[in-house]
Amino acid sequence: MSINDKNDHAFSATNDQSGNSSELQMPLLQLVTENILNNAEEGIFFLNKFLELNRYYSKSIERILGITDLEEKNFIDILENRIPSQIIENTKEFLKLMFQDDLDEEVIKELNPLIETEFFYEDEWGIWTTSKYLSFNFRRVKKSDSIKFLLTTVQDVSEKVFLNQKLKMTEDRTQKQMEWLVNILHVEPEMLKEFFVGVEHELIRIEEVLKNSKDSKNHRELIEIIYRSLFIIKGNASLLDLRFFTEKTNLFIEKVLSLKNHDDLSGADFVPIVVSLGDMRDTLVEVRTIFKRISHFHIHFRIKRNYECELLVNSLKSLIKNLSKQLDKEVDFDYKDFDVLTIPYNYRQMVKDILFLLLRNTILYGIEEIALRKSINKNPHAMIKISSFVDNGFLGLKLKHDGRIDRIERMIHKMISKKNNDKVLESSFEGVQVTQLLCTPDIEFSKDNEALENYSMDMELLKRKLKEKGGRLKITFTSEDHCEFTILLPLSRMKSVTSSNSQND
Amino acid sequence: MNETDLHFFIDSTINYFEEITGEQPVTGIPYLKGKEPVVLDYSGIIGISGKRKGCVYITTTQEMLKNLAQIILDNDEATVETIKDLTGEIANTISGNVREAYGSSFMISVPVVVEGKAKDIRLPEQVQAFVIPITWKDFQSFLVVCLE
Numbered sequence: 001m002s003i004n005d006k007n008d009h010a011f012s013a014t015n016d017q018s019g020n021s022s023e024l025q026m027p028l029l030q031l032v033t034e035n036i037l038n039n040a041e042e043g044i045f046f047l048n049k050f051l052e053l054n055r056y057y058s059k060s061i062e063r064i065l066g067i068t069d070l071e072e073k074n075f076i077d078i079l080e081n082r083i084p085s086q087i088i089e090n091t092k093e094f095l096k097l098m099f100q101d102d103l104d105e106e107v108i109k110e111l112n113p114l115i116e117t118e119f120f121y122e123d124e125w126g127i128w129t130t131s132k133y134l135s136f137n138f139r140r141v142k143k144s145d146s147i148k149f150l151l152t153t154v155q156d157v158s159e160k161v162f163l164n165q166k167l168k169m170t171e172d173r174t175q176k177q178m179e180w181l182v183n184i185l186h187v188e189p190e191m192l193k194e195f196f197v198g199v200e201h202e203l204i205r206i207e208e209v210l211k212n213s214k215d216s217k218n219h220r221e222l223i224e225i226i227y228r229s230l231f232i233i234k235g236n237a238s239l240l241d242l243r244f245f246t247e248k249t250n251l252f253i254e255k256v257l258s259l260k261n262h263d264d265l266s267g268a269d270f271v272p273i274v275v276s277l278g279d280m281r282d283t284l285v286e287v288r289t290i291f292k293r294i295s296h297f298h299i300h301f302r303i304k305r306n307y308e309c310e311l312l313v314n315s316l317k318s319l320i321k322n323l324s325k326q327l328d329k330e331v332d333f334d335y336k337d338f339d340v341l342t343i344p345y346n347y348r349q350m351v352k353d354i355l356f357l358l359l360r361n362t363i364l365y366g367i368e369e370i371a372l373r374k375s376i377n378k379n380p381h382a383m384i385k386i387s388s389f390v391d392n393g394f395l396g397l398k399l400k401h402d403g404r405i406d407r408i409e410r411m412i413h414k415m416i417s418k419k420n421n422d423k424v425l426e427s428s429f430e431g432v433q434v435t436q437l438l439c440t441p442d443i444e445f446s447k448d449n450e451a452l453e454n455y456s457m458d459m460e461l462l463k464r465k466l467k468e469k470g471g472r473l474k475i476t477f478t479s480e481d482h483c484e485f486t487i488l489l490p491l492s493r494m495k496s497v498t499s500s501n502s503q504n505d
Numbered sequence: 506m507n508e509t510d511l512h513f514f515i516d517s518t519i520n521y522f523e524e525i526t527g528e529q530p531v532t533g534i535p536y537l538k539g540k541e542p543v544v545l546d547y548s549g550i551i552g553i554s555g556k557r558k559g560c561v562y563i564t565t566t567q568e569m570l571k572n573l574a575q576i577i578l579d580n581d582e583a584t585v586e587t588i589k590d591l592t593g594e595i596a597n598t599i600s601g602n603v604r605e606a607y608g609s610s611f612m613i614s615v616p617v618v619v620e621g622k623a624k625d626i627r628l629p630e631q632v633q634a635f636v637i638p639i640t641w642k643d644f645q646s647f648l649v650v651c652l653e
Contacts, residue, residue, distance in 0.1 A: 084555040086609035120554045120612060127552035127560060127614060129627070210536040211636075222534070267532035267637070271511050274535040278506065278633040281537070 043154030046141065049099045051075045051092075054149070064134065064156050066121055082119045098138055099147050105140050112138065116161055133161040173286075180244055181290055187240045191349040192291055198236050199245075199284055202229035206277055210270070219265040226273065227256050231457040232464070239356045248283060252276040312340055312348065316355055320384065323363045330370050330381045331363065337387035343395065347489060350465060351397060355386060357462050358399045358485055366403035366483060378402075390491065397487040506633060506652050511535070514561060514650045515637055517602040521595060522641050526576050533638030543636050543647050544622050546570075547588060549596025552614035553603065559652030560628050561603070563595055569644030585620070593618045629653065 033056065037044060043061030046054045055071045062068050067078060075095070079088050090113035097108045114136035120128035135157050141149040184192060209225050230253050237245035255272045262269060313335055324331045343351050367382040374380050382403050389396040466473055466487065474486040515532055522530045548564035570591050574583035577591070596616035604613045619626065626649070628634050634651035 081612070081614075084610050084612050089609075118555075122552075122614075123627075127550060127617060127627075128554040128558070128612065129552075129629075131554070131558075207537055207539070210534050211539075213534040213536075219534075267534045268512065268515055270534045271508050271515070274537060274635055275506065275508050275511060278537055278635070282633070 043152075043156075045070065045152050045154075047075055047095070047138075047150040047152055049147070051095055061154060064132070064154055065119075082121070083117055087113050087117060095138070095150070098140065098150055101145065101147055109138070112136065116157055118161075131158075132156055133158045177286070177290055180287055181294065183242055183244055184287065184291065185294070187242070188349070189291075189295055190346070191240060191352070194349050195236055195240055195242070196284065196288055196291070199233050202233050203277065203281055203284065205229050210274060210277070219259075219269075223256055223259055227253065228457065228460070230256060232461050235357070235458060235461050236353070239353050245283070245287070248280060252280060312352055313338070315352070316359060316386075319356060319359055320363065323360065324367070327363065327367075328369050328371075329363060329367050331367060332381045332383050334383065334385040335387075337385070337389075339388050342388055342390055344491065347395065347469075350469060350489070353465060354397065354462060354487055355399065357458050359384065361458055362399065362401045362403065362483075366401050368403060393491050394488040395491050397489075398484060400482055400484040402482050506635070506650070510652055511635055511637075511650060513606060514599065514603075514648060517599045518563065518595075518637075518639060518648050520602075521598045522639075526573065526641070528642065530639050530641035533640060535635050535637045538628075538634035538636045538649060538651070542622075542626075543649055544619075544626060545646065546620070546622065547592040548619045548626060549592040550617045550619065550626060551596050551600045551603070552617075553607075553611060553652060554614075555611040557607075557611065557652055558629060559632060559650075560626070561599065561648070561650050561652070562626055563592075563599065563639075563646060563648050564626075565592070565595075565646035566644055569641065569646060572642060572644065589618045589620060592616075 037056060037058045040058045040060055043058055043064045045057035045061055048054060052072050052074055053070045057070055062070065065078060067073075070078070076088060076092060079091060090111075094108070094111050094113055097103055097111065098105070114134070116133050116135050119132050119134050121130045121132070123129040133156070135155045137153045137155075139151045139153075140147045141151050187195070206226050206229050209222060213222055230249055234246055234249040234253065237243075237249060252273075255276050259265060259269055259273075316335070317333055320331050320333050323329075340348075362384060367384075368376075368378070370380045373382065379402075382401065384399065384401045386400075387398045389398075463473065465471075466489070469489055471487060471489040474488075476484045476486070515535075519530055519532060522528065543564060545564045546567040547570060548562050550560060550562040553559045553561065567588060570588045571583050574580050574587055574591055578587065580587060583591075593616045596618070600613050600616055604611070607613070628649075628651040632651050632653045634649055637648040637650070639646045639648055
């Protein structure tokens with residue numbers, strides 16, 4: 001073994017303990033050492049007190065660190081730009097202590113900062129794109145009670161650390177995902193799919209509007225568009241009783257509404273909006289992943305059509321019961337002329353959405369409180385009747401109620417008076433236009449207009465849903481008698497789809 | 506990525522322009538970066554690692570950099586090298602602010618300057634990237650922040 005430099009001299013001296021006999025064993029010792037260093041899986045090297053590596057190091061250390069020709073390289077220089085400077089400073093301190101003879105090695109080792117440390121590797125642009133977790137272990141090599149080297153072993157523990165991280169992340173997410181899972185299990189796969197498509201559509205709309213706003217000076221218009229899309233998402237999530245999604249959307253809506261009072265909005269004010277948008281997108285991806293995982297269960301446990309029909313009616317009943325109770329109203333629900341079996345499979349989600357929406361708005365805005373109904377000599381129990389029919393290639397749905405509709409009338413008058421500012425005469429509004437008016441939200445962001453906004457938003461949502469399917473909406477009402485909504489959905493469009501789905505029924 | 510982080514990067518960039526040129530740029534409406542590239546003539550990229558990982562870059566036009574050179578260096582005919590240096594300097598200033606704010610548990614790379622409209626700047630996968638349009642004297646640039 002040729003030992004010329006200061007490091008090698010000290011290194012060989014540690015083996016020189018048995019006089020001449022050891023010299024005879026040198027070639028064998030060298031062979032063994034070389035074999036160990038060439039074949040060891042662990043990284044092995046020796047550090048002198050100047051923190052330089054000597055010539056004896058294992059081949060694997062070059063692979064582990066991603067650096068070749070390590071002889072005489074300073075260990076701290078190797079660490080530079082690969083780990084945070086704070087850890088480098090701690091390492092310097094630690095190694096300094098490791099070379100102090102009067103300090104106990106086992107105690108000092110407790111301070112080792114290079115345990116499961118993430119090392120970053122640069123790509124061709126000098127940007128860190130990959131990383132490894134490395135654990136360094138340092139042991140003193142002494143001669144005559146004086147520390148000559150630190151024998152350093154390095155292990156690539158990335159796999160273990162990444163696995164632990166993944167496990168922790170999974171644990172953290174499991175509870176949230178379980179809640180989501182429970183929350184989506186009650187929804188039919190087709191409905192969920194449609195919901196996802198709808199959310200995706202609205203998120204893209206928001207993304208596009210933000211992206212293309214470039215020189216838009218009209219930030220209020222921008223807020224209005226975002227608000228509308230979120231309202232649609234919220235409406236759809238509520239219809240399916242996807243509470244977590246409704247809550248998330250509500251938080252997003254709050255951020256949008258918080259901008260309403262700003263007179264002089266700048267681009268930076270939209271930061272909370274874009275961050276919430278990113279968050280919403282992540283949620284959608286995650287929920288879709290859960291859905292994919294459980295979809296085979298959904299198919300396997302798919303319920304029979306009769307039961308599905310029963311479920312639809314029950315969910316409508318449940319909505320009426322809960323909402324009426326909340327608002328101190330009483331409603332008798334008549335559904336004897338509503339035949340769920342006439343509704344093609346692919347229309348069922350749509351029909352459910354429409355009825356949910358109309359029922360909700362009817363109870364919120366049409367039906368009076370019990371006390372009020374009594375005071376105007378009306379039956380304290382309001383009536384809501386739904387019916388279905390098939391006529392001339394259309395599936396028809398009717399919802400009739402005996403609530404007072406003057407509130408809606410007031411809304412219409414209010415809308416008309418707003419339009420009058422634009423030189424439109426009240427008398428010129430006819431049936432179709434009234435429907436049109438009710439379905440065109442005009443966000444004013446004031447408490448007084450909240451009911452009007454929500455009503456219009458819901459109606460716009462309904463209108464859009466109908467438009468997608470080529471459907472029609474007709475509203476008939478008289479102030480004192482009743483209000484009736486008639487929906488017509490073309491059956492011809494659905495033929496091919498329903499036949500392909502009939503096997504599921 | 507939270508609102509504070511994003512505000513921080515925006516403020517750093519805005520302050521740079523304001524301090525150097527005395528003219529405050531206009532922050533555009535931020536949006537999520539999609540698949541389409543956001544790359545102009547020159548881009549200064551900073552890598553961030555440590556406790557949080559990601560990448561931040563500013564990409565801008567040659568015209569804007571020439572204009573900036575005229576103000577900062579009083580140089581009417583800025584060479585490509587000067588322009589590249591200037592790109593690096595903008596990125597470096599942002600990087601310096603980040604280093605100051607995020608502390609020593611973060612690693613901030615030396616800025617990398619990319620010349621020409623590259624296909625796109627590679628960003629960490631599965632991390633949302635935010636694009637903030639910045640207009641200074643009618644010149645457009647984009648600040649792209651991608652931080653987990």
